[in-house]
Amino acid sequence: MRTPIAGSVYVAVVDDDENLRRSFARLLRAAGIRPITYESAEAFLADPARARIDCLVLDVQLPGMSGLELQQHLGTGGSKPEILFITAYDNPRSREQAYAMGCSGYFRKSDSGRDVLNAIKGVIARRSRAT
């Protein structure tokens, strides 16, 4: 019986590519996390339950509103989820901007899954303590 590590910490994954979304969600599941997936920033924003999301794993390249724009948008909101970026393009300017606006991590799609998982687990730990 798997013990969900997350407990009541909610993780969301936003990526427009279905296969990437599915495989990443699967990786999180293998690590005991149960993520909620969205295919675009708009889909995430439209979800009324999104206020409970603690950790947002985000692609920078998204149709419509981009990941960075979403980060900006959420920055003004109330309970802000912690944001981790995973992108195919490692653009130094995007990276700077993301950190400047307070992201908790910026990874490339080709970075090891272990590193990303560790970062997510870090967010979960922080959020668990908080609640």
Added chain:
Amino acid sequence: MTWITVVWPMVAAVCLTLGGINLRIGLSRPLDSARLLFALTAFSTATICALELAMMRTESPAQYQVFEAWGDINSALLKAFLAGFIWVYFRSGNLWLALAGPCLNAVALVTDFLPGSSHVYLKINALTTIKTFGGASYQVAVGEPSPWIVVGSLSTLMLLVFVIDASVRLARRGEVRRAIYIGGSATVWMAIAGTQSALIEIGVLHMPYLISVAFLLVVLAMSFELTTDIAAAARIGRELKDSERRMDLATDAAGLGTWTWDLVGKEDWASARAKRLLGLAASEPLTQARYLDAVHPEDRDRVILALDRSMRSDHDFEVEHRVQLHGAETRWLASRGRAERNALGHPILVRGVVLDISSRRGSELELQRLQGQLAHTSRVTMMGQLATAIAHELHQPLGAILRNAEAAELFLDHDPPDLDELRAILIDIRADDKRAREVIDRLRALLKRRSIEPRVLSVAEVMANIAALTRAEAAARGVTVEIDSAVGLPPIMGDGVHLQQVLLNLVLNAMDAIDSAAGAERLIRVRARRREGSEVEVMVSDTGPGIAAEKIEQIFEPFFTTKTSGMGIGLSVSRTIIEAHAGRIWAENNPTKGATFRFTLPTEEEMLV
């Protein structure tokens, strides 16, 4: 020596001369029966002259009778030959009339040789001498006229009617001059001679028979007509030589070999150049079979098919084929021929020309090769632009494979390992691997240099492929690409890879244009619709700055570019590709903002027609 002894021999001499000339001509191939008949009339006239002279000088009535009889035979022959000449020369006239005269004459002749009578005189009593002007005198018979004279006169009348009828018919056919000269002179002669001899015989006139002398008129008229033929023939011969020389010059200058196949006889002919081009020895005849032998075996069926079609349909036959010369040398020839047919429409002769087009073929192949190279270069340049987009496209399946593999490792550590998840992972990995391979294949296909291989295509399919290829680039550049193909578009004949290249080029150009305009609206619309007249039109419009009006044609020229990067060959190659598909491509400025590039492609059914 009197005028009588001069004139009659002279007439005879003239007739013999003219007759002799025309006999010689008439006997040469092909046999000219008109001339032969004319010769015979001339010879009979000469004979009649001699007999008339003899009759005028004889002392004995018995001799007179004999000469008279022979004279009658010759007159009959003369009239028959005249009828025959007019029949053959005019190619008109009533056959029964022509035959009636000689038949009646024959009847009259018989009486000449029955003992004791002649068709002219029943009995000759005596000969009297008549003195006439110039100191000449001649003998004339005195006797009872025979009732058979009528038959003789009747036959002359028949001949007269025949000649008049034939002449009128000829004049109606348009050959008025011939009708007047020959028909007219013969008619006049018969009128004069016939009336005169009748009057002499019934004793009203006492003068020499003028039959032969009067006939000189006719002989001269006939001879004149026949010699105009000779003059015309000589002139035609000169013109023919002229025309031949001109044709030789023309065929030499153009490097044409000429040939003729005689399908009926064996009169095949070919110019020296034609034989040389086909690899024949100068002494070999160029028959149709020998020609086909010279054709390269791989092209032979095509040539035979073209010949067949031309024979059946009365079109010229045109075909380009190789000939295999000694050794391995082949030469490309263009051959064109035309059949001549007889009255029933069957081909009896084929005339043709043959031309060496090896250098043109070589140039065409070289041109094709260069065009292929240019298209390839253009593709490679564009591929450089697409590198980022392709890289992204590969990132996705590869990234998913990595995550799936990492997830699998973690699932294996579970106790017990979750086999269902593992199975799902392996299926997904396989799918992503296939996706990655497809991206690479598409890239490789675009990079490979190939000539246009048309097949039946759906425009919507091409547009969908482009949508997939440009999605990433569009997202990266923040441009919206709307793809809209009308439902029920007819299929086209085309090369999918090449057409994709054109569409890709247009879409990427549109994105560059939008970047340069730096406006708020960043939209590219790609639409396809059916045009009237079995065409499909595809249009790519952008919201860029548009194209300067004076450059709107120039942009399709090679190496024309307004961009800092790029070689400017995309549009010119696109035009080459579209035109190779029998379509058109052009640009227009939008009424509102930006420009639209349109190209048309004929539908599959249009191409099959």
